[in-house]
Amino acid sequence: MGNLNKEIRDGDHPDITEERLKSTFDTHKMAAQIYNSQRAADRRNEITSAVLKIPELQDIKPLPFLSREEKVEEAARKIGILSEHLYDLVNVNDGAELYHLNNVVIGGEGNPLALHGVMFIPVLQAQATDEQKKKWLYRAMKREIIGTYAQTEMGHGSNLRKLETTATYDKATEEFVLNSPTTTSMKWWPGNLGKSTNYAVVVATLIINEKDYGPHSFMVQLRDENTHKPLPNIEVGDIGPKMAYNATDNGFLKLNHLRIPRTNMLMKHVKVEKDGTYIKPPHAKMSYSAMVHVRAHMNNTMAYFLASSLTIAVRYSSIRRQGHINPKEPEVKVLEYQTQQHRLFPHIARAYAFSFAGAETVRLYEKVKKDMESGETELMADLHALTSGLKSVVTYLTMQGIEQARQSCGGHGYSMASYISEIYGIAIGGCTYEGENMVMLLQLARYLMKAAKAVKEGKKVEGLVGYLSAPDNRHSLIDRTPEKSYDTYLKTFEHIARQQIFRAFDKLEKMLTSGLPHSEAWNKCSVELTRASRLHTRLFIAQAFARRVHDVVDFHIKEALDDLLHLHLNYELLDVASYALEDGHLCGEQMNFIRSELYRSLGKIRPNAVSYVDAWELSDMELRSVLGRRDGHVYENLYKWAQNSSLNRTDVLPVFEKYLKPLMMSARKNSKL
Ligand SMILES: CCCCC/C=C\C/C=C\C/C=C\CC/C=C/C(=O)SCCNC(=O)CCNC(=O)[C@H](O)C(C)(C)COP(=O)(O)OP(=O)(O)OC[C@H]1O[C@@H](n2cnc3c(N)ncnc32)[C@H](O)[C@@H]1OP(=O)(O)O
Numbered sequence: 269m270g271n272l273n274k275e276i277r278d279g280d281h282p283d284i285t286e287e288r289l290k291s292t293f294d295t296h297k298m299a300a301q302i303y304n305s306q307r308a309a310d311r312r313n314e315i316t317s318a319v320l321k322i323p324e325l326q327d328i329k330p331l332p333f334l335s336r337e338e339k340v341e342e343a344a345r346k347i348g349i350l351s352e353h354l355y356d357l358v359n360v361n362d363g364a365e366l367y368h369l370n371n372v373v374i375g376g377e378g379n380p381l382a383l384h385g386v387m388f389i390p391v392l393q394a395q396a397t398d399e400q401k402k403k404w405l406y407r408a409m410k411r412e413i414i415g416t417y418a419q420t421e422m423g424h425g426s427n428l429r430k431l432e433t434t435a436t437y438d439k440a441t442e443e444f445v446l447n448s449p450t451t452t453s454m455k456w457w458p459g460n461l462g463k464s465t466n467y468a469v470v471v472a473t474l475i476i477n478e479k480d481y482g483p484h485s486f487m488v489q490l491r492d493e494n495t496h497k498p499l500p501n502i503e504v505g506d507i508g509p510k511m512a513y514n515a516t517d518n519g520f521l522k523l524n525h526l527r528i529p530r531t532n533m534l535m536k537h538v539k540v541e542k543d544g545t546y547i548k549p550p551h552a553k554m555s556y557s558a559m560v561h562v563r564a565h566m567n568n569t570m571a572y573f574l575a576s577s578l579t580i581a582v583r584y585s586s587i588r589r590q591g592h593i594n595p596k597e598p599e600v601k602v603l604e605y606q607t608q609q610h611r612l613f614p615h616i617a618r619a620y621a622f623s624f625a626g627a628e629t630v631r632l633y634e635k636v637k638k639d640m641e642s643g644e645t646e647l648m649a650d651l652h653a654l655t656s657g658l659k660s661v662v663t664y665l666t667m668q669g670i671e672q673a674r675q676s677c678g679g680h681g682y683s684m685a686s687y688i689s690e691i692y693g694i695a696i697g698g699c700t701y702e703g704e705n706m707v708m709l710l711q712l713a714r715y716l717m718k719a720a721k722a723v724k725e726g727k728k729v730e731g732l733v734g735y736l737s738a739p740d741n742r743h744s745l746i747d748r749t750p751e752k753s754y755d756t757y758l759k760t761f762e763h764i765a766r767q768q769i770f771r772a773f774d775k776l777e778k779m780l781t782s783g784l785p786h787s788e789a790w791n792k793c794s795v796e797l798t799r800a801s802r803l804h805t806r807l808f809i810a811q812a813f814a815r816r817v818h819d820v821v822d823f824h825i826k827e828a829l830d831d832l833l834h835l836h837l838n839y840e841l842l843d844v845a846s847y848a849l850e851d852g853h854l855c856g857e858q859m860n861f862i863r864s865e866l867y868r869s870l871g872k873i874r875p876n877a878v879s880y881v882d883a884w885e886l887s888d889m890e891l892r893s894v895l896g897r898r899d900g901h902v903y904e905n906l907y908k909w910a911q912n913s914s915l916n917r918t919d920v921l922p923v924f925e926k927y928l929k930p931l932m933m934s935a936r937k938n939s940k941l
């Protein structure tokens with residue numbers, strides 16, 4: 269039998285090989301769990317190998333040494349080369365293959381086609397009529413045109429009903445007049461809007477006969493297809509550097525009474541007829557499909573960002589030696605410290621959990637998308653609630669995990685050589701885009717309050733909120749039953765979420781009966797409401813993890829996932845235990861049990877730590893991290909990496925003659941006086 273950890277190679281750092289030899293499971297079989305099939309895991313590696321054989325697709329130098337302009341150019345250069353090889357490298361109809369190709373070749377900092385693939389094409393697929401698809405979608409898919417999704421304005425992002433860009437129907441000419449009447453009405457933020465795209469789906473407030481019909485989607489050509497010059501009545505540009513994600517030209521757009529044909533409104537579900545008659549869609553929020561598309565996929569991208577940072581941190585922690593546990597023995601790998609394990613391992617478990625919850629979410633999304641094709645909208649509310657909660661909780665916890673990964677690398681974590689700070693910057697954008705996290709938690713809370721009301725009225729609720737009408741134990745059975753089952757944990761999570769949902773509901777009801785208007789009462793309860801949403805979502809994540817472990821057949825993979833799940837349940841429960849202590853559902857003795865199970869779990873995970881992160885099969889090319897190198901040879905490569913610094917081109921910088929020398933000379937002169 270070969271090595272179970274598939275990353276072992278001759279010449280690797282012995283400390284990392286030692287880790288890999290301890291693996292109790294086949295890392296490539298584990299990759300099949302993470303990427304949802306063995307075929308998908310195989311394809312990722314095949315794509316990476318093929319890319320490595322194409323010299324023009326390699327980074328010209330480490331990305332942190334590029335200026336913003338060079339980053340934009342480098343991403344565009346690679347997109348050009350990729351287009352030549354695309355059909356040889358991937359199945360272009362497979363989103364996961366395309367995403368992987370992007371991560372390996374270009375990385376997370378963006379590229380001119382980022383929004384084209386992530387939102388422009390999906391919005392046309394979901395909202396364009398067949399005729400409109402012929403006109404734009406097929407050209408977009410062939411990349412004859414490049415588009416983006418332009419919704420957010422300088423003054424409004426969260427509250428779509430107050431978008432100031434107007435699309436006023438002119439019956440006489442059968443045109444819409446698109447206008448940005450104020451500075452704050454300018455589109456501000458859309459990815460690739462600034463310089464790359466020549467088309468955009470613009471979301472504007474529809475006005476017919478002076479009546480406001482709310483946000484609707486319109487196809488707008490922004491630039492000449494040959495010269496790329498902005499068309500008349502259009503002002504467009506880049507919004508400037510951001511915290512990260514700087515290979516992308518997030519942009520602004522000002523429309524000055526721009527006229528577009530009536531047929532440029534995306535009309536698959538909603539219509540404006542020639543005479544200005546408005547025909548409602550089957551569901552008022554069908555036009556929000558592009559946002560739901562991204563939200564549904566964000567769990568997996570966040571899991572990927574988190575796993576990338578942890579791969580870097582755990583590999584580095586296995587070659588970094590510092591200090592002693594036993595003073596008579598050599599310095600230990602920092603991974604031996606319990607604090608280091610506690611800092612990293614629960615986040616490894618979360619990365620797996622987000623990936624499994626993500627797979628379930630994408631399945632529900634695909635079902636709802638198919639239903640919507642035929643005008644069936646029943647599950648839209650469930651999907652919106654689920655994706656709103658997950659989007660918020662997963663991005664927030666990912667942020668925490670990446671930052672812990674950075675700190676766990678000590679000083680070198682702060683260097684861009686770790687690349688963790690860039691991953692952090694990219695990932696935390698997710699707390700804001702596709703719906704600011706608090707705003708989205710409050711969307712889920714609306715759904716939860718409706719369910720709570722139904723239960724209070726004696727009705728049975730089912731599906732994602734079914735537990736609200738299920739029987740509850742007054743006291744948790746954790747450590748109170750002979751058999752060790754995850755059900756006791758999941759029931760405790762259910763209890764906690766249920767209690768908080770009803771606490772928020774009762775508070776809201778009390779304020780409403782005291783006569784407070786709904787919106788004011790809602791605001792005064794909103795912290796409690798967001799707590800309810802978080803607890804409900806964390807329950808879902810834990811359940812999704814348990815469902816996956818339950819379904820795994822391979823004994824060694826099941827055992828390894830079972831260890832991670834055990835850690836996850838104990839760690840997460842400790843994190844929210846105050847809710848269960850408050851009403852005596854858990855007692856001090858059970859808390860001690862949970863804590864000791866957590867510490868036991870850390871020890872159990874320790875031998876497989878490197879293998880759990882290796883199983884994500886993230887190549888050196890896609891990690892772009894000196895600390896996270898597969899071979900563990902960090903130090904000599906840190907030194908090589910620093911040679912790229914432009915400050916090292918000369919021994920003496922011009923600033924010496926200009927500023928430092930006069931400063932020191934004058935100081936010396938003064939001290940002689
Ligand atoms: C392939 C995936 C790739 C992932 C990412 C990859 C890499 C990452 C790297 C870089 C980033 C790359 C891309 C990022 C791109 C980012 C793009 C954007 O950010 S686009 C702009 C996104 N903007 C928002 O999300 C705005 C948030 N606001 C809203 O969504 C709405 O304003 C809000 C808050 C939902 C309220 O809407 P409104 O129309 O005012 O609501 P009402 O009060 O009228 O009605 C509320 C009822 O409507 C229900 N509802 C709302 N939305 C939906 C929906 N989508 N589906 C079903 N139902 C919905 C809601 O539940 C209420 O129902 P009840 O009244 O409670 O019954």
Ligand SMILES: Cc1cc2nc3c(=O)[nH]c(=O)nc-3n(C[C@H](O)[C@H](O)[C@H](O)COP(=O)(O)OP(=O)(O)OC[C@H]3O[C@@H](n4cnc5c(N)ncnc54)[C@H](O)[C@@H]3O)c2cc1C
Nearest residue numbers: 418419420424425426457458459697700701702703704706
């Ligand atoms: C990297 C990145 C990429 C983006 N890409 C795109 C894109 O491609 N296309 C596009 O159209 N947009 C894009 N956006 C914009 C993004 O979607 C919005 O910034 C986001 O939806 C938040 O809206 P806002 O900026 O108006 O925040 P605001 O709503 O102004 O948020 C400010 C604060 O107000 C709070 N708040 C607002 N409303 C409420 C409420 N009702 N209840 C309680 N609290 C509230 C928020 O919680 C937050 O704390 C992008 C943004 C980023 C950062």
